[in-house]
Amino acid sequence: MSEDGHSSRTRAAEPIVAAYRERILYALAIIATVVLLPFSIGNFVKGYPLIGAVSMAVVLIFVADAVAIYLRRRLPVPIPIAFVVIMIALVIAIWGRGLLGIFWTFPAILLFHFVLERRLANLFNLTLVALVGGVAFYTLDTDVALRIVAGQLLTIVFTNIFSYVVEAEQKKETEQRRRLGLLVRATNAGFFQWDRASDERVYSGRLKEMLGYAPDADTSAWPPLPEFMHPDDRERRVSRFQEGARQIAQPGVQRLATGGDFRLRHANGEYLWVHAQGLFIHDDDGRVARYIASLVDVSERYRQQQDLRRSHNQIEVQAQQLRDQNAALRDAIRVREEVERIARHDLKTPLNSILAALRQLREQRKPDARERDLLGMVEGAAYRVLDLVNLSVDIYRMEQGAYRFSPRAVDLTALAESVARDVRAHADTKGVHIEMRVEGGPADTQRAYAWAEEMLCYSVIANLLKNAVEASPDGATVRIEFSQAGGQAVLRMRNDGVVPVSVRRSFFEKYATYGKVGGSGLGTYSARLMARVQQGELSMHTSDEEGTVLELRLPALPEGAAPVLHGAQGVAAPATVHDARPLPELRVLLVDDDEFNVAFVRSGLPSPPLQVVTAINGRAAVAAARADPPDVVFMDLEMPVMNGFEAIGRIRALEVEAGRAPCKMIAFSSYDDDAIRRRCVEAGFDAYLSKPAPRERIHDILHAVADGRALPEPVHPRKPRPSGPDDPVDVDLDLLGALPRFVETRTVLIEELRAALLAGGRDAVLRLAHKLAGSLALYRFEWAADESRAIRQAAADGGDLASLAERCEALRRHLGAFKLRDRRDDGRAPQAAAGR
Amino acid sequence: MAVRRKLLLVDDDEAIIEFLNVKLGGEFDLMATGAPEKVLPLALDGQPDLVLCDIDLPGMDGGDISAALFANPQTRGIPVIFLTALVTPEDLAAQGNQLAGRAAISKQSPIEDIAARIRASLA
Numbered sequence A: 001m002s003e004d005g006h007s008s009r010t011r012a013a014e015p016i017v018a019a020y021r022e023r024i025l026y027a028l029a030i031i032a033t034v035v036l037l038p039f040s041i042g043n044f045v046k047g048y049p050l051i052g053a054v055s056m057a058v059v060l061i062f063v064a065d066a067v068a069i070y071l072r073r074r075l076p077v078p079i080p081i082a083f084v085v086i087m088i089a090l091v092i093a094i095w096g097r098g099l100l101g102i103f104w105t106f107p108a109i110l111l112f113h114f115v116l117e118r119r120l121a122n123l124f125n126l127t128l129v130a131l132v133g134g135v136a137f138y139t140l141d142t143d144v145a146l147r148i149v150a151g152q153l154l155t156i157v158f159t160n161i162f163s164y165v166v167e168a169e170q171k172k173e174t175e176q177r178r179r180l181g182l183l184v185r186a187t188n189a190g191f192f193q194w195d196r197a198s199d200e201r202v203y204s205g206r207l208k209e210m211l212g213y214a215p216d217a218d219t220s221a222w223p224p225l226p227e228f229m230h231p232d233d234r235e236r237r238v239s240r241f242q243e244g245a246r247q248i249a250q251p252g253v254q255r256l257a258t259g260g261d262f263r264l265r266h267a268n269g270e271y272l273w274v275h276a277q278g279l280f281i282h283d284d285d286g287r288v289a290r291y292i293a294s295l296v297d298v299s300e301r302y303r304q305q306q307d308l309r310r311s312h313n314q315i316e317v318q319a320q321q322l323r324d325q326n327a328a329l330r331d332a333i334r335v336r337e338e339v340e341r342i343a344r345h346d347l348k349t350p351l352n353s354i355l356a357a358l359r360q361l362r363e364q365r366k367p368d369a370r371e372r373d374l375l376g377m378v379e380g381a382a383y384r385v386l387d388l389v390n391l392s393v394d395i396y397r398m399e400q401g402a403y404r405f406s407p408r409a410v411d412l413t414a415l416a417e418s419v420a421r422d423v424r425a426h427a428d429t430k431g432v433h434i435e436m437r438v439e440g441g442p443a444d445t446q447r448a449y450a451w452a453e454e455m456l457c458y459s460v461i462a463n464l465l466k467n468a469v470e471a472s473p474d475g476a477t478v479r480i481e482f483s484q485a486g487g488q489a490v491l492r493m494r495n496d497g498v499v500p501v502s503v504r505r506s507f508f509e510k511y512a513t514y515g516k517v518g519g520s521g522l523g524t525y526s527a528r529l530m531a532r533v534q535q536g537e538l539s540m541h542t543s544d545e546e547g548t549v550l551e552l553r554l555p556a557l558p559e560g561a562a563p564v565l566h567g568a569q570g571v572a573a574p575a576t577v578h579d580a581r582p583l584p585e586l587r588v589l590l591v592d593d594d595e596f597n598v599a600f601v602r603s604g605l606p607s608p609p610l611q612v613v614t615a616i617n618g619r620a621a622v623a624a625a626r627a628d629p630p631d632v633v634f635m636d637l638e639m640p641v642m643n644g645f646e647a648i649g650r651i652r653a654l655e656v657e658a659g660r661a662p663c664k665m666i667a668f669s670s671y672d673d674d675a676i677r678r679r680c681v682e683a684g685f686d687a688y689l690s691k692p693a694p695r696e697r698i699h700d701i702l703h704a705v706a707d708g709r710a711l712p713e714p715v716h717p718r719k720p721r722p723s724g725p726d727d728p729v730d731v732d733l734d735l736l737g738a739l740p741r742f743v744e745t746r747t748v749l750i751e752e753l754r755a756a757l758l759a760g761g762r763d764a765v766l767r768l769a770h771k772l773a774g775s776l777a778l779y780r781f782e783w784a785a786d787e788s789r790a791i792r793q794a795a796a797d798g799g800d801l802a803s804l805a806e807r808c809e810a811l812r813r814h815l816g817a818f819k820l821r822d823r824r825d826d827g828r829a830p831q832a833a834a835g836r
Numbered sequence B: 001m002a003v004r005r006k007l008l009l010v011d012d013d014e015a016i017i018e019f020l021n022v023k024l025g026g027e028f029d030l031m032a033t034g035a036p037e038k039v040l041p042l043a044l045d046g047q048p049d050l051v052l053c054d055i056d057l058p059g060m061d062g063g064d065i066s067a068a069l070f071a072n073p074q075t076r077g078i079p080v081i082f083l084t085a086l087v088t089p090e091d092l093a094a095q096g097n098q099l100a101g102r103a104a105i106s107k108q109s110p111i112e113d114i115a116a117r118i119r120a121s122l123a
Helices: A007-014 A020-045 A051-072 A079-097 A103-115 A118-139 A144-186 A204-208 A231-246 A299-366 A371-401 A411-432 A454-471 A523-533 A595-603 A618-627 A644-658 A675-685 A695-707 A739-759 A760-778 A782-796 A801-816 B014-024 B034-045 B062-071 B091-096 B111-122
Strands: A188-193 A202-203 A253-257 A259-264 A269-282 A288-297 A410-413 A434-436 A449-452 A476-485 A488-496 A537-543 A545-556 A587-591 A611-615 A631-638 A664-669 A687-690 B006-010 B029-033 B051-054 B082-083 B102-106
Touching: A020 A051, A020 A103, A079 A103, A079 A118, A103 A118, A103 A259, A118 A144, A188 A204, A188 A537, A188 A595, A202 A631, A204 A288, A231 A259, A231 A269, A231 A288, A231 B091, A259 A523, A269 A299, A299 A595, A371 A523, A410 A454, A410 A476, A410 B102, A411 A434, A411 A476, A411 A488, A449 A454, A449 A488, A449 A545, A454 A476, A454 A523, A488 A595, A523 A537, A523 A545, A587 A618, A611 A618, A618 A631, A618 A644, A631 A644, A631 A695, A644 A664, A644 A675, A664 A695, A664 B062, A675 A687, A687 A695, A687 B014, A739 A760, A739 A782, A739 A801, A739 B014, A760 A782, A760 A801, A760 B014, A782 A801, B006 B014, B006 B034, B014 B111, B029 B034, B034 B051, B034 B062, B051 B062, B051 B111, B062 B082, B082 B111, B091 B102, B102 B111
Parallel strands: A434 A476, A587 A611, A587 A631, A631 A664, A664 A687, B006 B029, B006 B051, B051 B082, B082 B102
Antiparallel strands: A188 A202, A188 A288, A253 A269, A259 A269, A269 A288, A410 A449, A476 A488, A488 A545, A537 A545
16 A cells, blocks of 8 residues: 555656656567567568568567566666667668658657657657658658658657656646655554455555554464454444445445444554544445555543543542531531621620629729729720620621721831730740830831721731740840831831741641640731731741741831821720710610610619610510600610510501601610621611710710710711602703613502502512612602602511502602703703603 | 723612613623622623622622622622612711722712722722
């Protein structure tokens, strides 16, 4: 087979005469012998012995060449000698027989052309024409001689044209074959061919290589291809081949066999996977005459698939393990979060009670010095625990990404000094000295500021300094340096202790602790969390030579930000002005299930002038409000039987029922996060107080209620409502196109709202009214938006739903006949009535 | 030429989406969905520069969406602004124009304020 492209390359370089020279010469020799011999003998008979002799010589040369070619030997008479002999014979024949001799020149021209290389042939032939022409002019008429020469020249030209065209075609085909060969080689495929008539099997060189043999290995003794197949594949492949080979098709048709993968035995005894694609070639009677198949080695692919399957199985096992671990982890996290949440609330409640009790003790009797110290210690401990609980709440918010970072100018030097004072007693016991330095001068003359939160910075620096003092060897120095770099305020704290190698990687991880009895593992974790929440970073470097350096980076002050100057205590107390007037005469309802809290708050609400009623849960509060409507309610949120949210709804409903002005409701809870505050807003609370609330704060609220002022922590300052449904609507011109559809869909929503109100579906009412309020507000239907909100609020407050249905009718009328005012053309009269 | 920033609008009310399309479409490239569960896939796929999200949505509320975006490292940095009808602009101002630790703006605010807030968050 020539698919490897080797054999065709030799032919491509030579003209057709060279490629077929021997065959042409062989054929011409036989023909010339057969044709010339009678004429040669005839010349002897007719009395032309010389002509007979030279023609016989030519015949003998042809015979000798034909025999040599047949025997695959070298030509006994070289072509040039044969040419000379033929020339002599022709000249003698023309000389002797005239025109009759001329006829032999034409086959001679063809002979030379096809036997010799083209240039040599043309040289010989032109020589022949010159000689023959000379003799012809000498022996024949000029007219005849001219025509003979012209005829011979034309013959030479035509043969040249013919061979040129053939060679060009052959060159083209050769090039195609060469490209095909390259292509086949590029596919790296081996070929197998089977011929039905001869049962001959041909293996290409590449196929032999694939099977581990030399490309030119003799395959004549090889068994049939199925013998090379893996026993498991053999029957399937053979039956498939036989099924294809039995089919009858149109004569000459080439039909693709079913391709597939199977294994072939390699010379080394192993098997390789091949992909085979076969072609059945049908002969003139429609039966399969030949089968050609290409085979590609796909062992690597199978190996990869096997590896992949193995990996997949391993991954599946690991994934299942991970799923199990995740499930366990989720359970653990859920339990932990639940415990933490409960702990935060449940810890704060008794702590508040302790603090309240301590304050009562202080107030009810004048403690002596020792008692004061003891009370101070207990209070200090309670506040530390409370701080810890609050810190855990903040950490939780930071972890959830819900912490609100409110930066301001913070004097890091003042904070560090304050912390240093706190830990000095501890440092003194170890003889540890604390030294501070601000870049450019000593700490007592220079200040270092950051754009951060004071409490968070305090916590971070306190954590770092306490740890540094603990880690320092006795008598060593902890150095704190402040500097500015790259728009950041940098605090570096260095001590001579070294963090053990085993701890370095987990130094900032949660719950990672080392060498500290009772350590929570939250200290460094929360310090870094706090640094990051403030858009800063906290890092640690430790080595035997340098000791340990904790580096805190925080944003530097933005341009124009003024630092806040602190007093000697470092951290400034919040600036509040307490209203010290006598308390007003108000009816106060105090609702809390914790008797200590009730006792504490109650103790700060003197009666007279106040009338204070207490209730142990929401239900009792509703009963109390019904019996004696209060002016102010302080309502705990988490209570058994009925919680604060349900209670406020009931109380608001009572007020609507009785036509009373709503009292002021203050949510009062240990929960202190944005979600709870938001929920309180939705539920209709007027203010929120987080426990423990200072007595002064409660008094300020009472003064504000009595004065009719906004509460100190307002959640519901209302803007004045538009005057009414007849006011023009400020729809933007850009929205005019969308307006008809908007009005249409809102009308449908209003109808749904009305139906929900009549059916008593409170959830649906809340949802629909909320949807209406939001969209109407955006489209500037301000009255309608306010009205929708009012409906929602009334429904949320537990109001009678059916009575609100009338307001839906007003909304529907408004949308049906509103007046439109162009917002870009403010000041003009309404342009259009755009009702439906 | 300045690059147009991409916003993801989340609201289950088509009228709101239509309104924001009309008013903000000239300045921003907008994607929108009313299905809260599609917000994370859309944000991962479209990588918006900001998510403008209603709070009261069916199934998940705005807080859940915000938490889901924050929990994914690829969407953690995308600022979220709550657009809510629950609170008036005055209430929000009293709370530092934020709800649950995230920037928020009332649906009662003029669209100019909403657009200005978005620009400020993208700056």
